[in-house]
Amino acid sequence: MRTTVRRIVLMLAVALTGLAMAQTEIRVISFSQGFAFPDLFGTSGTEKTDILKQFEQANDIKVAIEWGDEASVRQKVLTDLISGGGRYDVILLGSDGAVQTYGYAGFLEPLESYLATGDYDQYIDMNDVFPSIKEANTVDGHLYGLSYYAFGPGIIYRTDLFQKYGVEVPTTIPELETALQQLKDGLAKDGITDVYPLTMRGAPGEEPTLDLAGFVYAMVGYPAWFEGGAVTPDQIRESKAKPIFTGDFKPGFAEFVKLAREYGPPGIATHTWVDMMNIYSQGKAAVLLPSAINGYAALTSTENTTVLDNSDFAPIVVGPTGKPVESFWSFSFGINKASKHKADAMKVLAFLTGERSLQEFANRTQWPSVPFESVMKSQVLVDKWGAEEVALNAEAMANANPKYFPYIPELSDFMDRIGTAASKAISTGDVDGALNDLQAWALQRMQLAGYYK
Amino acid sequence: MAFLQRLGRFPASFVLPAVLVLAAIVAFPTVYLLYLSLRHWVIIEPLRYFDGVGNFARVLRSPDFWNSARVTFLYIVSTSMATLVLGMGLALSLNRTFFLRGVVRALVVLPLLIPPIVSGFAWKFLLNREIGVLGSYLLPAIGVKASLLADPHLALFSVVIADMWSRTSFMFLILIAALQSIPAELYEAARIDGASVLQEFRHVTLPLLVPAIVIGLIFRSIEAVNTFDLIYVMTQGGPGTATMTLSIYGWKVAFTSFDIGRGAAIAVMMLIATVVGTTALIRRIRR
Numbered sequence: 025m026r027t028t029v030r031r032i033v034l035m036l037a038v039a040l041t042g043l044a045m046a047q048t049e050i051r052v053i054s055f056s057q058g059f060a061f062p063d064l065f066g067t068s069g070t071e072k073t074d075i076l077k078q079f080e081q082a083n084d085i086k087v088a089i090e091w092g093d094e095a096s097v098r099q100k101v102l103t104d105l106i107s108g109g110g111r112y113d114v115i116l117l118g119s120d121g122a123v124q125t126y127g128y129a130g131f132l133e134p135l136e137s138y139l140a141t142g143d144y145d146q147y148i149d150m151n152d153v154f155p156s157i158k159e160a161n162t163v164d165g166h167l168y169g170l171s172y173y174a175f176g177p178g179i180i181y182r183t184d185l186f187q188k189y190g191v192e193v194p195t196t197i198p199e200l201e202t203a204l205q206q207l208k209d210g211l212a213k214d215g216i217t218d219v220y221p222l223t224m225r226g227a228p229g230e231e232p233t234l235d236l237a238g239f240v241y242a243m244v245g246y247p248a249w250f251e252g253g254a255v256t257p258d259q260i261r262e263s264k265a266k267p268i269f270t271g272d273f274k275p276g277f278a279e280f281v282k283l284a285r286e287y288g289p290p291g292i293a294t295h296t297w298v299d300m301m302n303i304y305s306q307g308k309a310a311v312l313l314p315s316a317i318n319g320y321a322a323l324t325s326t327e328n329t330t331v332l333d334n335s336d337f338a339p340i341v342v343g344p345t346g347k348p349v350e351s352f353w354s355f356s357f358g359i360n361k362a363s364k365h366k367a368d369a370m371k372v373l374a375f376l377t378g379e380r381s382l383q384e385f386a387n388r389t390q391w392p393s394v395p396f397e398s399v400m401k402s403q404v405l406v407d408k409w410g411a412e413e414v415a416l417n418a419e420a421m422a423n424a425n426p427k428y429f430p431y432i433p434e435l436s437d438f439m440d441r442i443g444t445a446a447s448k449a450i451s452t453g454d455v456d457g458a459l460n461d462l463q464a465w466a467l468q469r470m471q472l473a474g475y476y477k
Numbered sequence: 478m479a480f481l482q483r484l485g486r487f488p489a490s491f492v493l494p495a496v497l498v499l500a501a502i503v504a505f506p507t508v509y510l511l512y513l514s515l516r517h518w519v520i521i522e523p524l525r526y527f528d529g530v531g532n533f534a535r536v537l538r539s540p541d542f543w544n545s546a547r548v549t550f551l552y553i554v555s556t557s558m559a560t561l562v563l564g565m566g567l568a569l570s571l572n573r574t575f576f577l578r579g580v581v582r583a584l585v586v587l588p589l590l591i592p593p594i595v596s597g598f599a600w601k602f603l604l605n606r607e608i609g610v611l612g613s614y615l616l617p618a619i620g621v622k623a624s625l626l627a628d629p630h631l632a633l634f635s636v637v638i639a640d641m642w643s644r645t646s647f648m649f650l651i652l653i654a655a656l657q658s659i660p661a662e663l664y665e666a667a668r669i670d671g672a673s674v675l676q677e678f679r680h681v682t683l684p685l686l687v688p689a690i691v692i693g694l695i696f697r698s699i700e701a702v703n704t705f706d707l708i709y710v711m712t713q714g715g716p717g718t719a720t721m722t723l724s725i726y727g728w729k730v731a732f733t734s735f736d737i738g739r740g741a742a743i744a745v746m747m748l749i750a751t752v753v754g755t756t757a758l759i760r761r762i763r764r
Contacts, residue, residue, distance in 0.1 A: 095709075099732055106520050106737070125735065130520045218613065228715035230733075291606040291624035293716035294632070303607050433521040435733040448717025451629045458717075461540075473522070 047086040048365050050372045052114040053100060054357070057091035061376060063384035065089055079375055085368050098122070105131040110362035113369035114376065119160040119354040119426060120230055121436030126358070127163030133248045133359040134166035138370045145419070147371070147378035148261070148398075154418075157395040160354045160426030164256070170354030170377040171395040173385060174422035177238060177340035177351040178314040180319025181305065182335035185210075185219075193338045195269060197242065197279060200341045204287040207310045214241050222287040223309035224280075225318075228447040230439035231281070231296055231369040233429070235314050236446050238350035240276030241428040242343025248272035248451070249438070255430040257475070264476050267466035270441075277290040277459060278345075281449045293451035297321075307331045314340050314351035318418070320391045337413050339420060350428040392417040436474060439467060507748070513741035520735040531744035544718055545726035551633060552708075552722055553701040555693050556640045564639060564648025564693070565686075569678075571649075572656045582653075597710030598638035601626065604711075626712055636708050636720055643707065644700065644709070648693045649753040655689030656682070691762045695755050702751050708746040723747050 054060055057069035064076040069091050072080075080086055090112070092100065097116050104111045117123045117132075139150055148170065150158070156176070161169035179193075186193065186203075189210030194200040207221035209278050225231045245393060246253035254265035269277075286294050289303060298319045302459070304312045304319055305326035312319040316337060323335055340348045358378060359369045375381065382399045386389075390408045394400050400418045409417075427436070441462060449458035470476065517528040526755050571582055581747065588596065604612040605625035616625070625635040667677050705724040708714065714721035714729075723743060731740025 102732060102735070125521055133479075218607070219608070226716075227714050228717060228721075289607045289624075290622075290626040291612075291623075293627040293741070294712050295627075296713070299605070299607075305763060306608055308607050434734075440729060440733045444715065447715045448629075448719075451627055451716035453718070473519075 036098050042265075043114060047080065047084050048368045049086045049088055050365060050369050051111060052087060052089045052357075052372065052376070053091060053092070053112045054099055055092060055094040056117050061089075061381065062388065063381065064376070069185075083368070083371055085372060087372055105129075105360065105362070106168050107360045110360055110364055112374050113363040113365060114357050114362055114462060115360050117158045117161070117356045117358045119169070119174075119352070119356060120234055121439050123161050123356065123358070123363060124163055124431050124435040125433050127166065127168045131361050132168040133361050133363065133366055133369075135170065135359065135370065135373075136167045138367070139167070140363045144370060144374035147374035147380070149379060149398075152379065152396045152398050154395055154400075155419045156421060156424045157354055158353070158397045160352065161356050161358075163431055163457040169354070169358040170373055171354040171356045172377050172427075173382070173391070173393050174354040174356075174395045174421070175315060175317035175352065175393040176415065176417070176424040177314040177349055178316030178319075179314070179340055180316055180323070180335055181338060182307075182310045182331070182334050183336050184330065185310045194341050195339075195341050197239075197341050203281070204283065204311065207288060208400075211310075218308060220287065220289045220303070220309050222283060222311045222313070223295070223303045224284055224288055224292065224313065225295050225297055225300050225315070226284050226288070226292045226450045227294050227296045227299075227449050228440075228444040230436070230443050231444045233439045233443040235349075235351045236277055236280040236342075236351055236442070237429040238276075238314055238348070239280045239343070240273050240353075242341075242345065242347045242349040243276040243279060245271075245343070245345030245347050247427065247429050248276070249430050255427055255432075257432050260430075260432065260470070262473050266476075267463055267470065268372075269463040269466055270456075274455070274459055277446065277449070278455050281453075281455055284446075284450045285453060288450075293447045305331060315353070316340075316347045316417070317353075317391060317393045320389075320393060326392050337409070337416060339416055348423075350424060350426075352424045352426045352428070354426070365437050434469060437469065438466070441469075489495075510741050510744055510748075512649050513737055514745045516735075516738045518738040520737060528738065532738045536739055536742050536746065540584065541726060545721050545723045548633065548718075548720060549702065549722045549724075552637065552640075552704070552720075553698050555637045556644070556701045557697045559637060559641045560645045560697055561644045561690065561694065564652050566701075566718070567645065567649045568656055569682075570653035571615075572653055579660050585649055586646045589642050589650075591643065593643055593704070593707040594710055595751075596639055596643040597707040599710045600635070600642070604635055604638075627716050629716050632712050632716055633720045636711050639707055639711060640701070640704065644697065648697065651693040652686065653697075655686050656743045688762050691758050695758050698754060698758075699751055702747060 033324040058067045065071060066073060069089070076087060095429045101112065101115045104265050117126065138144065157171045157174050158167060160313055161167055161171065181193070185207060188208050191206045192199070194203045204221040211219055213220070222237060247255055248268055248271070250260055251268055252263055252265050254260045254263060259265065276402065289308065291299070300312060301322045302316045303309045305322035305328060307328050307330055312322070320395065323332065326332060342348050357373055359366055359373060363369045378397060379396050382394045382396050383402060386394050386399050386402055387404050392400060392409060392414055393407050397418060400421070401414060405414050445458040445462045449455045495593065514532055515527060515529060516525060517531060518525045541632065567585055571578065573586065603609050604625050606612045606627065612625060623631060625631045664677060664679050667681050703724055705728065706723065708720050708722060709725060712720045714725040724747070727740050727743035730736050730743060
């Protein structure tokens, strides 16, 4: 009997010791399985590499990652955040709505106090991060996200077609129109019907908004969504700034729609970044803009030698105000406020988004779309694209104004709605109708949210 | 033993555990959905409160809802009828003995095994006007120059085609099973009475297929109401809102506008419409 009791006590002691020594599990949720973090989770996204194992061992942390397609990941993140369960510690964000919405709603852990301790310097040097990237992930003065990769605006174009039709690289929006018209005329004259002067994205949803908001910004020189260029909830409330989608927003919107309709491929009203990438990579478009990253994705995936040998990058065009056509996005991650292991989650976040991780990203993808200046100017990217092109990309990133659209809690809703209006206007040609509907909806949306009380 | 004997007098007690489990699995989410639909719950707003039918009223006042309801209705009717006609044609054609019958039937059923999201991707790239085999080569060759997916008048037609390809085999399976259960004597009797092939179909086959047709239509309608992945992958509800069905609209309201209450109200309305529609069809069978 005594022996049995001793055995039970011994087993309990072993079990309790095991529990006490158990690693803290940090759960990460992301999309792009196999593409994101293959240096840590392999190309299948399900294995653990030695680099990750060493990190886990050194920090007594177990990193568990969950993958999914973007839409379902975003649903899972939202569900977890509103339930307050803290299932995921490190969550997928994005500077086109999630950072803003979740940041204002208080679902995210501010990161600045963690970074100020210096405990994470071995993984991430925040001084090396482009200020625009930090700004993109900052809401109401708090940094909520660290970027895995990001992009600024630019033009990827076919040098052979520009040369053939005597087209100059445009620097302004009118010059862009002239260039596209020359390309269109030249292609038509040669009887080429399956190559289009331009590829952009015009599918309903948030995607085209990232680009067309850049045209709005360039045309009037400010984020013309609300009266007076109000971009924060406080500014909108204080001045009771009404939406101006039928006002100053219109020239940029109309320009985007005009370019898409006159120079884009026939299916552009449902094209996402995947379509624009495919079209460029197959040699079916002469110009890709303003989200240059999609051009780089095309160039690093195509086997079409004509496209590979005859493509170049140029800085994005500017509008009449001298402001550039912005297109800026940051694929960022943040920490769930309900996480029970925030310090460890911060360690994992810094590790996942630090220079080492991004250098691996650059080595593998060769995209000059990284948030660190040092990685942007690293040898692998210079060797691939040349020092001049890398410098231009670094400049585009450094000079980008990520707040070329308002930072309000309702941003996701607006992004989706504006993109859908653009898709409609591109497919029907009715710019005024689309903008009138958008204006009516926006006014109602802001009233419902209590901005004008 | 005595306990079991006592229990045996109350047969319902044997069923009770299963009922409770089913209630927890099926009824709870539905009741919770109803509860959510009656609350004002926008996740970016601090206040959450009972709002009565406020969400329903807001949904009904929204032009987007009515546009989505119209698109959904057209989608349900066109996909259900198209799959019925095609499924019927296939079932009638393949309901006889011929060489390689098994192989042909297997090929007909194959699309059913492919997940709608995969079908959606396949059709998106097939119909793509710039690089798709159908959209950029075959269709222009026969004079169709427009981009089927990006034309507001043709986009719905495109997703209906994809749905037809994906789901006709379902209707085929139901109808061929029903066809095989029709006694051959009925056809013999009809032929003795001098009935033509068309008369046989009109007076023998069709009346006996009605229950199967109605069941097929019920399943197809329910499936069409809930279709999300296929349409989302192909057009994302666009161009504009040309293919924005209620399921996509409800998803956007809940997960893009973050209006959980209104999203739930749309789901409840879809549920009610589905129940009413299927009940009407079931009554049709009973008659």
